[in-house]
Amino acid sequence: MKKLFAPLLFILLFMNCLKAQPGKTEITKWQYGRNGAVSITWDDGSINQFKVALPILNRLGIKSTFFIITGQIPGSRYQAKFIGRPLKQIIAETATIPTNKENFYERASAAGHLGLIGTLDYHYKAGSLIDDNKPEAAYKVIDELYSKVRHGDFKPGIEHNTEYNDAHGTTWAQIKRYAAQGHEFASHMVTHPRLAALDEPNMLYEMEKSRLDILHNLGLQYTFSAEGPFGTENERAVAYLSRVYPALRNRMPEPWLKEISRGSKEMPGNTDKPYVQYQRGATTKTPLPMMKAWVDTTMNRQDTWLVLTHHGVQGIGWEALPATELDEYFTYIKNHEDKLWIATFSDVTKYMRERQNANLTTGMQNGKLVIKVSHPLDKRFYNMPLTLKTYLPAGWKSAKVTQGGKTVDVRLIRDKKGDYVLYQVKASTPAIITKL
Numbered sequence: 001m002k003k004l005f006a007p008l009l010f011i012l013l014f015m016n017c018l019k020a021q022p023g024k025t026e027i028t029k030w031q032y033g034r035n036g037a038v039s040i041t042w043d044d045g046s047i048n049q050f051k052v053a054l055p056i057l058n059r060l061g062i063k064s065t066f067f068i069i070t071g072q073i074p075g076s077r078y079q080a081k082f083i084g085r086p087l088k089q090i091i092a093e094t095a096t097i098p099t100n101k102e103n104f105y106e107r108a109s110a111a112g113h114l115g116l117i118g119t120l121d122y123h124y125k126a127g128s129l130i131d132d133n134k135p136e137a138a139y140k141v142i143d144e145l146y147s148k149v150r151h152g153d154f155k156p157g158i159e160h161n162t163e164y165n166d167a168h169g170t171t172w173a174q175i176k177r178y179a180a181q182g183h184e185f186a187s188h189m190v191t192h193p194r195l196a197a198l199d200e201p202n203m204l205y206e207m208e209k210s211r212l213d214i215l216h217n218l219g220l221q222y223t224f225s226a227e228g229p230f231g232t233e234n235e236r237a238v239a240y241l242s243r244v245y246p247a248l249r250n251r252m253p254e255p256w257l258k259e260i261s262r263g264s265k266e267m268p269g270n271t272d273k274p275y276v277q278y279q280r281g282a283t284t285k286t287p288l289p290m291m292k293a294w295v296d297t298t299m300n301r302q303d304t305w306l307v308l309t310h311h312g313v314q315g316i317g318w319e320a321l322p323a324t325e326l327d328e329y330f331t332y333i334k335n336h337e338d339k340l341w342i343a344t345f346s347d348v349t350k351y352m353r354e355r356q357n358a359n360l361t362t363g364m365q366n367g368k369l370v371i372k373v374s375h376p377l378d379k380r381f382y383n384m385p386l387t388l389k390t391y392l393p394a395g396w397k398s399a400k401v402t403q404g405g406k407t408v409d410v411r412l413i414r415d416k417k418g419d420y421v422l423y424q425v426k427a428s429t430p431a432i433i434t435k436l
Contacts, residue, residue, distance in 0.1 A: 022393035034341040036298040037305040040064035046166040046317035065345040067188035067227040070213040078209035082113035083201040094146035099139040105199035116154035127194020163192045172217045184344035186225035196234035207244045281309035283319040299339040350384040369433035385424040398436040
């Protein structure tokens, strides 16, 4: 009998441990307790993103993020500009001093501002080589450029890049209306340069002036996110970007986030980090079933944030996807909203950071549960509601949650540990749970 009693006692104690303690509270990994998150993002602000894709998003009730090139928008205070010495002086020096690590960034920065047709391509080619960690090859490209400039091989004229030209047609007034619909607008710099090829004054001009135009036209909350063009992961460029913008789609500094860039073939797998950012960028060659598989992967895990990167739409912009395909794809995502939190890039970033930095306490006062959440982050940006999951004391079959004197929507759910409530609160003000 004693031999049977000991295992039985162990099982009873184990089953009792499975039950959550009354008032035990946690912040769910994703808002609303969903399995994963999805952010639909757009680069360049090409005109059909707004004429064609935005109506699809609005019909489905999906909010997305647009990284816009601010210099081309009518009314912007800051357009393309070279910051530095006189161009003639720079050109003259190239005749006797080869390009090297000391002068490369100045020459590459000036390349797109020489008033000549065709020189901008050299800026992009050199920047691409720097991004690929091939500086010597980049120096040769710049030497070739200035040799042709000195020999008069280019025709005079003002040249803009393709992305800049494709974005023409949208005004700040229109963008304000789109932002009021819940979409995020964020910086893609003033002119869409290769940041890795710019010297400090010109790099900061692109970053800071784009931010100032967004601040002036849209407000502080839209100065949170940015994307360095071409998805640059150049450490120097990302370090400068991080000084100007709190969040970058290029790279995130968090030690608790595993990043998979859109150019990587890696899949979310085993990791000791609580979050995975899974970037994917569909091109015209990407099969729709593969695009849907990215979504399936996300909703069947618990740790993944799928960040989709789109460019062209319906014939305008890089790798332009047809409207019918986008409609079917976004509808597929929307149809799985019970498992996916679909939100802007900034909202997901804020939620994760608030959760990871939160201090959470739970106590009982006068028969009521009191839950306090706080974090040290900048309240001007970090004001996302957090989803809390609180287990109710025995005998509480329903409950009311208030915060700041206002009633909070509550979902009463039961699992093997007991009854719990799922609800949204903001940090700093205590949430009060009372028995009904």
